[in-house]
Structures are given as C-alpha cells and as structure tokens.
Amino acid sequence: METLHRKIARKLLNLESSDSYKEDFSVEGDAETAKRIRRFIKECPHKFVIGCVMDKQMEYTKAWKIPDSIEAHLGGFELEMLLDKEDKIRRLFKKENLHRHPTKAADEMMDALKRIKNVYDGDASRIWCLSQPAERIRRNFAGFKGVGQKISNMAVKILEQQPDMNLAGKDLIDISVDVHVRRVFGRTGLVEGSSSAPGYDQRIIDKAYELNPDYPAALDTPVWHVGRKYCRAKRPLCNACPLDSLCVKKGSGA
Ligand code: SF4
Numbered sequence: 001m002e003t004l005h006r007k008i009a010r011k012l013l014n015l016e017s018s019d020s021y022k023e024d025f026s027v028e029g030d031a032e033t034a035k036r037i038r039r040f041i042k043e044c045p046h047k048f049v050i051g052c053v054m055d056k057q058m059e060y061t062k063a064w065k066i067p068d069s070i071e072a073h074l075g076g077f078e079l080e081m082l083l084d085k086e087d088k089i090r091r092l093f094k095k096e097n098l099h100r101h102p103t104k105a106a107d108e109m110m111d112a113l114k115r116i117k118n119v120y121d122g123d124a125s126r127i128w129c130l131s132q133p134a135e136r137i138r139r140n141f142a143g144f145k146g147v148g149q150k151i152s153n154m155a156v157k158i159l160e161q162q163p164d165m166n167l168a169g170k171d172l173i174d175i176s177v178d179v180h181v182r183r184v185f186g187r188t189g190l191v192e193g194s195s196s197a198p199g200y201d202q203r204i205i206d207k208a209y210e211l212n213p214d215y216p217a218a219l220d221t222p223v224w225h226v227g228r229k230y231c232r233a234k235r236p237l238c239n240a241c242p243l244d245s246l247c248v249k250k251g252s253g254a
Pocket residue numbers: 184187188226230231232236237238239241242243244247248249250251254
C-alpha cells in the first residue's frame with residue numbers, strides 16, 4: 001500500500017502539470033524572472049552565475065534583477081569592465097539598495113567574477129559546459145563564495161531544465177533546502193523534529209532522495225511553491241493548499 005509520504009510526493013510531483021500551478025507561475029514576477037534566467041544562460045552566462053549568487057535572503061524576483069540593474073548603471077556587463085569597476089559596484093550596492101545585505105552581496109559578486117576569470121578563463125559557461133555530470137557542476141557552483149547547498153543544487157536544477165541541456169546524473173541533484181522547504185517538510189510530517197535541530201536539513205535531503213530517487217530535486221519547485229503560496233509561516237492557507245487532504249498539520253494553525 002502507498003504510504004502517506006509517497007502520496008504527498010506523488011501529489012507534489014503531479015502539481016507542476018496542474019492548471020492552478022501554471023496559473024500561479026504565470027504571474028508577472030515569476031514569468032518575467034524565468035525569462036530573465038533563460039536569457040542570462042543563453043546570452044551572458046556570468047549574469048546567470050551572479051544571479052545565483054545573489055539569490056538568497058531576499059525576494060528571488062528582485063535578486064535576479066541585480067545583474068541587469070548593474071548593467072544599466074554601468075553601461076555594460078563585460079567581465080573585465082566589471083572587474084575594473086569594483087569600487088563603483090560596491091558603492092552601487094549601497095546607494096541603490098540592490099540587496100538586503102549590500103556589503104556581503106557586493107563581496108560575493110566580486111569574488112564570483114574573479115573566480116570566473118581565474119578558474120574558468122573568463123567564460124562562465126565552462127562551469128557547466130565542460131563539467132558533466134550534474135554532481136560535478138554542483139561542486140563547481142559550490143566553489144563560489146556564499147554558495148551553499150541551496151544555491152548549488154538550485155543552479156544545477158535550473159540548468160537541467162533548459163531545453164538544450166541533457167545532464168547526466170540527475171539522481172545526484174539534491175532538493176534545495178530553504179525556509180519554505182523546511183516548513184512544508186516539517187508541517188506535512190515528511191520529516192520530524194525541530195527545524196533548528198542538527199541534521200534537520202540532511203533529513204530533508206535524504207527524504208527527498210527516498211521519495212524520488214531518480215531525481216530528488218524534482219520535488220524542489222513544487223514544495224517551494226506550496227511553502228511560498230499556501231504554507232506561510234503565519235496563518236497558512238490550508239483550505240486552498242493542494243496538500244490539504246494529506247497534511248498532518250492541516251487545520252491546526254500550524
Ligand atoms: S495543509 Fe496547511 S500546514 Fe499543510 S502544507 Fe498545506 S498550508 Fe501547510
């Protein structure tokens with residue numbers, strides 16, 4: 001008999017093909033960001049890397065705008081020019097309030113640009129074009145300052161979803177663990193215990209692997225979507241949530 005956890009996983013994996021999910025993701029910010037990310041990968045790979053590095057501790061749609069915003073201020077986004085304008089970029093982060101943590105974000109951006117120049121000969125696409133399978137690419141991303149479990153797996157998952165990419169080793173792309181994923185895994189009972197307990201994130205990663213071993217990261221976007229749209233930290237919208245009939249915390253006010 002199918003366990004409750006497997007039913008939850010099946011529901012989540014089927015969610016992406018549902019009309020309501022597509023509708024949710026066609027809202028302006030999400031659709032625009034998806035388009036922007038595709039453009040970065042195709043036309044300016046180091047913008048994609050910088051977008052990944054920026055994508056934390058702030059609304060993701062705003063984080064992904066940062067490379068275009070810097071380009072608009074500087075009149076270009078060529079790698080050498082950016083490296084020459086380090087002081088100006090650092091000032092821009094503060095003056096334009098580009099990121100919630102402007103000093104740290106500027107540090108990480110400059111560090112990423114230097115790494116692209118020194119390790120990848122100035123061509124960020126070498127991070128993924130020369131380094132199959134997926135796990136190798138994930139480790140390449142993890143080599144950038146400020147890029148941890150969440151971002152490195154997210155970057156590989158985004159690349160894997162591009163139409164012309166056919167990455168080997170999808171089974172080794174982990175779910176990207178963030179605040180939404182932690183909340184949904186905890187409230188649905190997929191993992192137990194306090195999210196601040198040691199090893200909690202690893203239990204999420206292991207659970208995703210157990211539930212979808214061929215491609216654990218496939219659970220990532222639907223779980224994140226449920227967390228962001230329904231399973232809010234305060235007053236979760238259980239009655240509208242696609243997991244309502246399966247969730248152990250449903251209706252408890254979580
Ligand atoms: S039913 Fe409620 S508590 Fe459970 S995942 Fe959905 S929003 Fe969260």
